[in-house]
Amino acid sequence: MKRFIHHSELARDSRFVRQDNAQSTVLAQMPDDVETVVNIFDQFTPMIEESVRGTAAQALFDEYGPGFALMVLNEPLDPDSPISKTRLLLRMHGIFVGELQALEGAARSLWDFPDAPWEFKMNMARQCWDEGRHVQIFEKLLTHLGGEVGMFPESTFLFECACSEDPAMRVAGVNRGLEGLACDVFRDMIRYAEKTGDETMRQAVDYVLADEITHVRFGSEWVKAFTEGDPDHFKRTQDFRREVDKQFSFGGARSDRPDAAIPIAWEDRVEAGFSEEELRDLAELSVGGPSKKTLIEAARILRERHQARKAEQSKETGQ
Amino acid sequence: MSQRMYPGMSPDEKTTFAPYSAFDIPADLRELHGRYDVEATARRCRNFRYAEEWMMMILGGWVATIPEVPVKTGLGKIIWETAQAADELGRRLPELRCGRKAVEASEASNQAFADFIQALSDPEQPDLSIEKLAGIFDVLKPHLVEVYERTMRETDQISDAPTIEILDTIVRKTRRHIAWGQEVLDRLCDTDATRERRRKRIDLINAKLAECGGVTGTLESDRGSLH
């Protein structure tokens, strides 16, 4: 068996649909400019349409056009909004595939780094069990909320970004970048479950969050151990983690902005070994990218254009 | 004369406490002496640890390339328990005069067993779940249970009891892994063609295992000693 696999090699059963990662890459780098954002989405329309066909996201595409993700990402989850259920399921499904890739990433670390210290292998092995349980938990929560596996396309952007071939970089990207993001997302899900009175979801996610804090701590400790005596290497791991953080801030949707859809889980992250300085840095870098105003305006234009195109098409087929 | 609480210096200055015999209550029928001395047990532990550590790493490599989700999640737990087995075996080594740093020592019994492990890890493609799982759950794990149980029976029951305790826990969990693997493989092999694939893989891996003499390299003489 070879070492290091490409994200396209993640094996899936027949329920799953893949999403092109090019889309996520571009979305992660959008500037704060309505016209540019609209143009980017326009350019990706065929790809987005193709990736949602036959999935539950098709309804969102039909309604909002290619910019539906902007609507989904930038509004906090609100149980009273009309498309709240679809959006909740979209997020749940995203978390489910994220857990799947976290399991695969931790497991691959055992094979990819055979000469790593034993304690590192023990930590990764433990993480395999935890992530395996998380996959089971979110599959059950997805069903609990009326969804199912494969209802939305899966982006393997997470695995692609974080699975570096350098063990220090990998734990920095996966365990500090992505697991840190998981802390933010899960803290937000707990708030949502409290609001809706969903005790099943609240308690399950509460346990998952406890596990994730442990995983971030693994990352905090191993980055230090792997880069000991090599400040240059340490700096590169920090830069890599910041890059991952930036890519997964979804243009400020996950940030410390007062209007953020997913706020930074400050206290949980401190417990997991993030320094105050790192957190201030995260708060700063995650607000970059387009403002909420820009994205909502872009989404409005994209929706208008989409509706106009649909009207045009139905006129043509009607004649 | 009042009762003596402590023995004095001469034979008539003994206490009057009746001896308590551990051999009487309850009867301890264990006899001293086993098949392995300290050095031999340490070597076995390193051999066992080698197998457990590599199994854990190989299963880790496969999680991403196996398409069946419940197999991925089930392996997550087995990876952790297999790692714990390797860890426990490693922690026994310093107790067997191998030095404090020996906790991470894994050692293949011979080059042929190392080659066997590499052969076990060969299958990569997502359509090879049967070949991947059959090698571990139909052959290697059952082989390890057999050798661990033999070791538990044949080692000194009192002097080497810590090794017995460690192996006892590992065997209990490994039996659960094997049962899980059987269930998964039975489900995956639901046609004549897939059953044939499983059988072929078992035969191949079994043959390789016999060739290298198993995890300790002494399969033949060990089996002989039973009869």
Ligand SMILES: [Fe+2]
């Ligand atoms: Fe997780």
Ligand SMILES: [Fe+2]
């Ligand atoms: Fe995690």
